[in-house]
Amino acid sequence: MRTSRLFSPVELLQGAIVQLDAKQSHYLSKVLRLKTGEKVIFFDGVSHFDYQAVIIEIGKKVSVEIESKQPNHKESPLDIAIYQALSKSEHIDLTLQKCTELGVNSFTIFNSERTQNHLKSKVLEKKLKHWESVIQSACEQCGRSITPKIKFSANLNSVLEQTGTRQLYLLDFLGKPIQQALKNEDLNSVGILLGAEGGLSNSEIQLAEQSGFKKIYLGSRVLRTETAAMTATALFQLLKGDLG
Known part of the structure; x- marks a missing residue:
């Protein structure tokens, strides 16, 4: 047992x-x-x-x-930060759970232009406690001893001020295929930016590119936002981390 x-x-x-x-x-x-x-x-x-x-x-x-x-030696050598536009509650929970299991180190959730229901300050503390609980439960299940950090940002501009020296990637159909984009990259600390349902707006994509994000492409099929986060994390871990 x-x-x-x-x-x-x-x-x-x-x-x-x-x-x-x-x-x-x-x-x-x-x-x-x-x-x-x-x-x-x-x-x-x-x-x-x-x-x-x-x-x-x-x-x-x-x-x-x-x-x-x-x-405990279950932490990945690849430090991954997920920058996820706020989507429906159950979608965020699934993203946090599965990406924690896959080894993500931190999450930043933010209100985007296409977020359907912006998170208000009066419910922020309660929501953050709930998200922390989801992450802790995922660590209990998968065997990790380090719990990923989670925080909330009011908008994309605020997120872009916090990316530090990470190598930055944006999921977009107009980007390079991920295997090609990462082929010659020496990665140890990355940030992955994802939109909510409906994706990021054109102005947000432009702003991200101006801030150093490179577009990458996961394939021809349209993925739900929570599926995209899990898929991107798994592929980064497979190509540059400790998966496989």
Whole structure:
């Protein structure tokens, strides 16, 4: 039986006793029906370690003792940032989940000209917490110990101020085929820009190109925005990362 993995927001030290919150306690004791003495793995989202723990008490809340830590080597050598225009909620969730599983390091969600329902500041904190939860759950499932960062930007201009020294790519039907575009590139840190349903506007595409984004092409079939994000990530990992 596979040992369960859980994200921990508290510092994990060998020998420490950690009392889990109500949600994690319910999951271990009522859903998985684990017993005292059984093992659980924790990760803190910021270090390259998994922490081995044993359940020592099951009551209203579960307590565990951290026994040891082991290096986690599941991070990709290719640092990928996804810049995703805000799309429908379920599409964003799927993008975050699957791209986390594929090794993306950070996400920036932004309001684009073609975003159907712009995200308002009054619901931003709640939405960010939800997205962080999606990412944490994906890390629990796929075995990563580092949780990708996620933030929100009001518009594309704000995104373009944050790209740093990454090599930048824009998904567009008028771009070079991805295999051709990356053939002679030595990549270690990239940014991938994607539109929402309906894509980016012409003015946004022009602005991105002026900021150093190169157009790349994933094939002749029209992909949904969440499918495009997953496909692009998988291809970058296959061609320049650790997939395959």
